[in-house]
Amino acid sequence: MPRELKPEELRWICPAGECAFENTGDVEPLTTIVGQDRALRAIELGLNIRQPGYNLFISGIPGSGRNTALNTYLDQLAPMLPTPSDWVYVRNFVEEHRPVALELPPGSAAAFATRVEGAIAHAVEDIGRTIESEAHVARREALEKASRAERAGVTEGLDAQAREWGLRIERAGDGLLPIPVSESGELLTPQQFQELPPERRSEIEEHAAELGSRLGQVMLQMRRLDRELLEAVRKLDEETTRAAVDSIFAELAERLELSADSPARRYLSGVERDLVDQIAEIVSLDQPPQAGVPVNLEERRRRFLARYTVNVLVSNTGSGAPVVIENSASYSSLFGRAAYRPAGPVMTTDHTTIQAGSLHTANGGFLVLQAPDIFGEPAIWDALKRALRSQEIRIEALGEQARALPTQTLSPHPIPFTAKVIVVGTPGVYHYAWGIDEDFRKLFKVKADFGPDMERNAESLAHLASFVRRRVDLGKLPPFDQPAIARVIEYATLLAGHQDKLSTRFVDLADIVTEAAYWHDLRNGSPEGHVAREDVARAIEEKRYRASLYEDRMQEMIEDGTIRIRTSGEVVGQVNGLSVYQLADHSFGRPTRITARVSLGEGDFVNIERETEMSGRIHSKAFLSLVGFLQGKYGLDRPLAFTASISFEQVYDEIEGDSASSAELYALLSALADLPIRQGIAATGSVNQLGDVQAVGGVTEKVEGFFDVCAAASLDGSQGVIVPGDNARNLMVKDSVAAAVAEGRFRVWVVDSIDEGIEVLTGVPAGERGADGTFRPDSVHGRAIARIETFLQRQRELQAPPVQPEKRADKKGRKT
Incomplete structure (x- = not known):
């Protein structure tokens, strides 16, 4: 009842x-944290298992305390964990486009960079001073003097022979040429040479040709001597400077407590070798520019020293594991980037422009991400998966092919990745990611589910x-x-x-x-x-x-009759259904007029919203369920000789959900039994094929919404709402509704079946089958069956063959 x-x-x-x-x-x-024991146990498990794949997905609606709970656990756990290493990027002197990543003890990166910078400055100063010292210059001049002596010895015999033949050996570009001279030793001009007697010209030309062939061999010896001098000077410079450089970096390595085979010590050894190789450039740093050539000596020195700059990527100066919370992640903010700077017509970059991302700063600790950020950008999710699978962070540039200017790219050495990644999102995002991406299931093995209540x-x-x-x-x-x-x-x-x-x-x-x-x-x-x-x-x-502007506007349209809703009187085949409107953080209920018509037919049921493609899948299913109820109730021993149509009046958006299916069925029963429905009563609830009224959502909003409409038209005690019995504990109505019910001016019924609801709406019992399988004629179902029988009889009449009139004989005996 x-x-x-x-x-x-x-x-x-x-x-x-x-x-x-x-x-x-x-x-x-x-x-x-209260009310979330399941989620808290999952967080504790996920944070403490340090094996690959045990990353966390924090699932829950916004405002459920998921971030607070997570932060509380992280604040407790992170300080107890070891502080992770520092990381720096340095120049790769073998492959310049592949900067080297160095791992350093926690909190030491900044000091390492400062001391390396000081050692470099000291070494450059010592190299410049040593190369320009008197002792070094003297040794270099001695080498050059010895080389000149050897060169003179090579050409001495040729010079004498050339003078004897009236020639002089002169340098021309990179070679030597025999040139005719006068008896006084002056070079002859071409005109003077032509004025010589022919015999003399021929003699000089023959001697010049012979001398020229011998000069070719001399030039080979001269070039060898040049190379030997350059090599000797280089070795001298290297020998002179290496002692000073070695002592500087040996002292630095000792102060930094670097072992001989550590990557940082190997890097310093590379710096030593490169400094020696760059002696000429170092010496030129303090030399004045050539006349007319604008050169900023300070900028030139800065650019040169940048090759030795230690780029501090991550410096963990605190204690415990880092916790990085990314609330607005982008690709570069997560994975880092190598910035570019203009250099003439191209864009260049080097190890000093590498910038850390959140994965770097959270390495060895915890990285908290928001699900929309990583799943909203495919490149981010793909890169994050690669980092978690390979357990390393790679800095990769995106969109190089789309750049307008040619660029120099870097491929820095990857850094091992050991952070725990925690993604915060809604249940819908979790199920979506779990369903479409197998990697997600492997990489995020722990879900902490925060309930809404x-x-x-x-x-x-x-x-x-x-x-x-x-x-x-x-x-x-x-x-x-x-x-x-x-x-x-x-x-x-x-x-x-x-x-x-x-x-x-x-x-x-x-x-x-x-x-x-x-x-x-x-x-x-x-x-x-x-x-x-x-x-x-x-x-x-x-x-x-x-938040109720739209709600109030809709109420105004109901009150002024733009949206037709009746709250008094009785109408056949019309009922007030109830809908919930969700606008951001505000929801409210309002009635919707549902109408049904029946006519002679063959058991067709027309859902006008479905026919016009304005019905969602759940609503279409619910409609078929109520059709199943009618077929089971009335079609066991007779065909359903009628056609029924049903519509949501003045609704212009898609109808979705099953909460109005009981109201739809009430309207159909009213139309079929030709019984009027009280318009002061609205109904909500879904229905199954057995006629059970099932629970729906938003019952409080629906009751309050219809109450507001009735109150605006004046409450008289006949108005009220029918809700499913299973929803009674879901009601939390406002004070005005409770007061009106207490005063008898508004009513709320709970029903468990369609039979109970139709009785409230019509005042007529639904009826029960008797022992003979029939319903009382004055019940709702009895009236509906009688109406169907009427339709069936009329259908039989229409389908019967026409009656032929009887033929009679006239007075003359003819049949007419």
């Missing part, structure tokens, strides 16, 4: 005895009161008295959508606490005193009002 709910059944009011304190001053602040019991009530105290302390708000805390708890029950539960949407609860304090200050004129229940109620109502 349908049951009318009492006012106290429409909502849960927190009893005074549940809160054994006078105000928040008597309550300890909340220091733990918790059981209401003495412990959870105490925790919620402690939460209010904590918000009061953090916000330096006035204390809340006991009734105010009770009202916050009731609001948590409203958000949970169940009288036996409390919401864990702590962000929303914190907002109400803050806003209630504001309304208290405004009402009281100062922050003195205690926040009262009326202040919390004002905060809740004002929050709803701020």
Whole structure:
């Protein structure tokens, strides 16, 4: 039987005895995470297993405390873990495009870079001073003098022979040429040479040719001597400078406590070799530029010394493991990048431009990411998977082919990756990623699922009161008295959508606490005193009002008749269904007029929304379920000789969900039985093929929405709402609804079956089959069957052959 709910059944009011304190001053602040035992155990497991693949996905709706819980665990765990190594990038003197990553003890990178810089400056200064010292210059000049002597010895015999033949050996470019001279030793001009007697010219030309062939061999010897001199000078410079450089870097390695085979020591050895190779460049750093050539000596020195700069990528100066929380991740902010700078017509880069990403700074610790950031950009997710699979971080440039200017690219050596990655997202994102990407299942083996609510019991009530105290302390708000805390708890029950539960949407609860304090200050004129229940109620109502513009506009259209909704009288085949509108963080209910028509036919059921492709899959399924009910109820021993159509009037968006299927069935039964439905009663609930009315969502919003429409048209005690019996504990109606029910001006029924609901709507019992399988003629089902029989009889009449008139004979005996 349908049951009318009492006012106290429409909502849960927190009893005074549940809160054994006078105000928040008597309550300890909340220091733990409440209502999420399952999620907390998962977090603890995921954070403490340090094996590959045991990364965490924190699943829950925003405001459920997932970030707070995670941060609490990280704050406790991270300081107890070892501090990870520092990392720097340095020049690769063999493959310049592949900078070398060096691992250093925690907190030592900055000192390492500073000391290397000081050693380089010292070495450059010593090299310049040593190369220009008198002793070194003297040794170099001795080598050059010896080389000149050898060169002179090579050419001495030729010079004498050339003078004897009237020639002189002169340098021309990189070679030597015999040139004719006069008896006084002056070079002959071409004209003077032509004025010589022919015999003399021929003699000189013959001697010049012979001398020229011998000069070719001499030039080979001269070039050999040049090479030997250069090599000797190079060895001298290297020998002279290496002693100074070696001592500088040996002392540096000792101060840094570097072992001989460590990567950092090998790098310093490479620096030593490169400094020796760069002696000429080092010497030129302090030399004045050539006349007319603008050169900034300071900039030239800076560019040269940059090749030895140690780029500190990660410096872990604190204690414990790092925790990096990325709230707005991009590819470069996660994986790092190598910046570019213009150099003439091209863009260049080197190891000094490498910048760390969050994976670098979180390495050895914990990296917290937001799911929309990594799944919203395929390149980020793909790169993150590679890092987790290979356990190394690679800095790779994206979109090189799309650059307008040619660029020099880097491929830095990868860095081992050991951070625990934690992704925070909603359940929908988790299930989507788990379903489409096998790697996700392997890489994120632990899910911490934060529920939207918790059981209401003495412990959870105490925790919620402690939460209010904590918000009061953090916000330096006035204390809340006991009734105010009770009202916050009731609001948590409203958000949970169940009288036996409390919401864990702590962000929303914190907002109400803050806003209630504001309304208290405004009402009281100062922050003195205690926040009262009326202040919390004002905060809740004002929050709803701020978000209810669309709701109020729809109410206006109902009141002025633009949207036709009747709340009085009776109509056949028309019922008020109820819909919930969700707009961001605000939801509200409003009635929708559902109409049904029946006519003679062959058992066809027309869902107008489905025919016009305005019906979602769930709604279409629900419609077929109610068709199954009608076929099972009326079509066992007779064909359904009618056609039925049903429509949601003045609805222009897609209809989705099954919560209106019971109302649709009520309208069809009304039309079929030709029984009017009371328009002051609205209905919600889904229906199965057996006629059971099943639970739906948003019942509180639906009851309040229809109440507002009825109240605007005047309540007379005949109006009310039918909800599924399974939804009774989901009701948390506002004060005005409960008051109207208590005064008998509004009613709420719960039903478990279509038969119970149709009786409320029509005032006529649905009827039960008797022993003979029939229904009472005056019941809803009896009337429906009688109507079907009428349709069937009419159908038989229309299908019967026409009756031929009897032929008779006229007076003459003819048949007519």
